[in-house]
Amino acid sequence: MMPPTALVRRAAPVLACIGVLALWQVAALALKNDSFPTAVEAMRAIPAILGDKEALINIMASLRRMAIGFGVAVLVSIPLGLMMGRSRAVAAFFNPLLMVIYPVPKAALMPIIMLWLGVGDITKTLVIFLGVSLPVIYHSFEGAKAVEEKMLWSGAAMGLSAIQRMVRIVLPAALPEILTGCRTGLVLALITMITSEMIARQSGAGNILFNALDMGQYDTVFAMIIIVGAMGIGLDAIFERVRARLVRWSEPQFDMPLSFS
Amino acid sequence: MTEPVAIRKAASAIIEIDRVSQIFQTSARKDHLALSDISLTIDEGAFVSILGPSGCGKSTLLYIVGGFVSPTDGAAKMKGKTITGPGPDRGPVFQEFALFPWKTVLGNVMYGPRQQRVRASEAEAQSRGLIEMVGLKGYENFYPKELSGGMKQRVALARTLAYHPEVLLMDEPFGALDAHTRTRLQNDLLNIWERDRKTVLFVTHSVDEAVFLSDKVVMMSKSPGRIRQVIDVDLPRPRRRNELLLEPRYQKYVVDIERMFDESDEAGSTS
Ligand SMILES: Nc1ncnc2c1ncn2[C@@H]1O[C@H](COP(=O)(O)OP(=O)(O)OP(=O)(O)O)[C@@H](O)[C@H]1O
Ligand SMILES: [Mg+2]
Numbered sequence: 001m002m003p004p005t006a007l008v009r010r011a012a013p014v015l016a017c018i019g020v021l022a023l024w025q026v027a028a029l030a031l032k033n034d035s036f037p038t039a040v041e042a043m044r045a046i047p048a049i050l051g052d053k054e055a056l057i058n059i060m061a062s063l064r065r066m067a068i069g070f071g072v073a074v075l076v077s078i079p080l081g082l083m084m085g086r087s088r089a090v091a092a093f094f095n096p097l098l099m100v101i102y103p104v105p106k107a108a109l110m111p112i113i114m115l116w117l118g119v120g121d122i123t124k125t126l127v128i129f130l131g132v133s134l135p136v137i138y139h140s141f142e143g144a145k146a147v148e149e150k151m152l153w154s155g156a157a158m159g160l161s162a163i164q165r166m167v168r169i170v171l172p173a174a175l176p177e178i179l180t181g182c183r184t185g186l187v188l189a190l191i192t193m194i195t196s197e198m199i200a201r202q203s204g205a206g207n208i209l210f211n212a213l214d215m216g217q218y219d220t221v222f223a224m225i226i227i228v229g230a231m232g233i234g235l236d237a238i239f240e241r242v243r244a245r246l247v248r249w250s251e252p253q254f255d256m257p258l259s260f261s
Numbered sequence: 262m263t264e265p266v267a268i269r270k271a272a273s274a275i276i277e278i279d280r281v282s283q284i285f286q287t288s289a290r291k292d293h294l295a296l297s298d299i300s301l302t303i304d305e306g307a308f309v310s311i312l313g314p315s316g317c318g319k320s321t322l323l324y325i326v327g328g329f330v331s332p333t334d335g336a337a338k339m340k341g342k343t344i345t346g347p348g349p350d351r352g353p354v355f356q357e358f359a360l361f362p363w364k365t366v367l368g369n370v371m372y373g374p375r376q377q378r379v380r381a382s383e384a385e386a387q388s389r390g391l392i393e394m395v396g397l398k399g400y401e402n403f404y405p406k407e408l409s410g411g412m413k414q415r416v417a418l419a420r421t422l423a424y425h426p427e428v429l430l431m432d433e434p435f436g437a438l439d440a441h442t443r444t445r446l447q448n449d450l451l452n453i454w455e456r457d458r459k460t461v462l463f464v465t466h467s468v469d470e471a472v473f474l475s476d477k478v479v480m481m482s483k484s485p486g487r488i489r490q491v492i493d494v495d496l497p498r499p500r501r502r503n504e505l506l507l508e509p510r511y512q513k514y515v516v517d518i519e520r521m522f523d524e525s526d527e528a529g530s531t532s
Contacts, residue, residue: 148359150359153324153329154420156346157347157349157351157352157353157421158349158376158424159349159376247363249363249364249405250406
């Protein structure tokens, strides 16, 4: 039997979702606007989308690009960020570059990238990669910088080489911070994924959404928003579970996790 | 000399600190002379304490012997070879513990032996023994964040002992402990030392502790950090705390050293 507080915590996300949908329903009924379907209408359109082979192929293509962009970004950004955090020279080299890229909306780079690489998968995946990289680099950098020097000294005294210290001390010590960056990166991956498909319309979940918008199929538009939103919430929840498992050793005991898991 | 001391094998130098000076750049871009012209020889198997006021460079000196910091001037040698970096022959126990927070108590203690390719089962058995010795039986699967300061300190000690360094470099290892645990661990440390005859370089604030544990007490003074005096503590071993406290010679060492500190304080305040 679950204690009541745990029960409330479990139910809270569900209640929040129902609350949002209820508000939406009431607002849509009150406004009576053609371009603002009710929540019920939008949800009724979901099975049609998910039952359509074409739509599923589009959504899967989106997810694949997102997975590749996110995965490659994480694999490149973590080592880069960690090295920047431990080496002044590496940080001095990459910092100016990253500072220039950081504030530029990655979607704004898309026209140029499209010009060079076309409107296909590579362009969109690259934009996702760029969007994910920066928060992961930044958090890896901060995490590595904060590693207590005496911890590295202890490792050195045990005979760990510089590379071993990087992999076996800096990486695990910075892991909580790194995963915070990855979580931000995951959400950004979803956002850049949709944005890229909006700009280079050719396939993907964003493509369905904006085509429906063009054709005035507002219930499909809102259904897609629900689907994409659910994907985001689902991915974040899965990631948060994995994260919590990996860094159980660092969590404060009575922390309220900010997630839907 | 009494018998146990006489039994010890002929002393030979294991660590030589030769005219070491350390200058730090402070953030105000001024040079700060943390250690000035330190020379000290430590015999193999000796228990040497470094005693001095806060900020006199005790930790810095220990880091230089550990190879974590290279001195601005002079050199430290281990068995005749100039120390250029850390190595498993010198095991530090830091003032800040520096445990690996992602490892359990057992994982921390096993880390060194595993790094030295000791078989997992053997490393584990040894580590469990050490954990029991430092009084943490039952806490093997706790993470550092779940331990008190004194418990972390004991894990740090066990972690270093686990890879059998020839020289122990201990930086105020008992500073964070309550009086009772402190006494217990002092005794345990003495027992280990009497059994293995490791060389110990031991930093402390406490005159009592220094006299109780050491063959030699190195008194340092501050700004710049210098060696004021080296005192040989000629008390029989094995030492028992309750016997020693009643021993007039022990009391005299403690009083004398304390007086020397007071004098240096007065000298410092009048100058
Ligand atoms: N990395 C550093 N950069 C600049 N100054 C330093 C650095 N490390 C130590 N110092 C200075 O060197 C002096 C000696 O420091 P150290 O930590 O060795 O003292 P200590 O005797 O161990 O003191 P305590 O008993 O408080 O631990 C201090 O004045 C300190 O400010
Ligand atoms: Mg110190």
